[in-house]
Amino acid sequence: MASISAAILGCAGTTLTAEEVAFFRDVKPWGFILFRRNIESPDQVRALTAALRATVGRAEAPILIDQEGGRVARLGAPHWKTYPPGRAYGELVANDPLVAREITRLGARLIAHDLLSLGVNVDCVPVLDVPDPKGHEIIGDRAYGDTPEQVATLGRAAAEGLLAGGVLPIIKHIPGHGRAMSDSHLELPVVKAKLAELEARDFAPFRVLSDMPMAMTAHVVYTAIDRSRPATTSKKAIRKIIRESLGFDGLLMSDDLSMKALSGDFRQRAKDSLAAGCDMVLHCNGDMAEMKAVMSGVGKLSREARRRVQAVMGRLVKVPEPLDVAEARARFDAAFEGRFA
Secondary structure (H helix, E strand, O other): OOOOEEEEEOOOOOOOOHHHHHHHHHHOEEEEEEOHHHOOOHHHHHHHHHHHHHHHOOOOOOEEEOEEEOOEEOOOOOOOOOOOOHHHHHHHHHOOHHHHHHHHHHHHHHHHHHHHOOOOOEEOOOEOOOOOOOOOOOOHHHOOOOOHHHHHHHHHHHHHHHHHOOOEEEEEEEOOOOOOOOOOOOOOOEEOOOHHHHHHHHOHHHHHOOOOOEEEEOOOEEOOOOOOOOHHHOHHHHHHHHHHHOOOOOEEEEEEOOOOOOOOOHHHHHHHHHHHOOOEEEEOOOOHHHHHHHHHOOOEOOHHHHHHHHHHHHOOOOOOOOOOHHHHHHHHHHHOOOOOO
């Protein structure tokens, strides 16, 4: 573990280039992330995940994906089932809250089945952001509901479904993106709410799920905490809020360093994120020049990060919870009256 770098990286296409193989062998990232550009067919994805792990020589090296359902899904037709966005699960609450929780867990369990068969063992789910009616639509229907209680309840159900299926969940975007008025992919959101308001609404689901193994930061400035730096690069946000107030002691990773919310060159973005308290940085787009710049600012895992990595990998179940896939899918489809079949 001493030689592992504190980074998660993407690749450019459906197979690895010779340059990518050599680069990954040299820098030894902790894990990798897949996007639609990397996905063609089940056999191709299985070959790619195996090739990625071969470059770092670790059979269980984390391979991440964003498979939320709805508009954020990297796997889709014709090879994979379509799943609903988080909001659709929340809308089941009107009938029976227990059923909504059961179906949310079942949906995540089915997603875990899909992912594990491909060699993917981490899903960037659940979204724990509580949307503000005036906030940007980047969260929108990705949220499980409009209240912290609903988001926390269904977020935990989703996380439990993934864990039962042998896939690690990542809670995001800590400490909360729902109040942001802009899309952090395109610009830096600034939230001016008072700390008491943030604690009561935005931060609450993350406190409830602080026992989860991994979390992804929000590229959002909260002026009540740090007037100049987004949470990803803010020591105040990470140490005082995420670690102390919310009680999260799991592995903390940055959101994608290539998002326009962050400023500075890629080396500096990586250095700032790690210096602020992130255990790991994430770079998604597979651009080799950017990845080289990121890795010039990334060292090996810190002592605390190594401890957290061990705890994270200990949460991966070796034998997933039994699942009758045909029966489970029929029950899931019936709950949504075939709308996502």
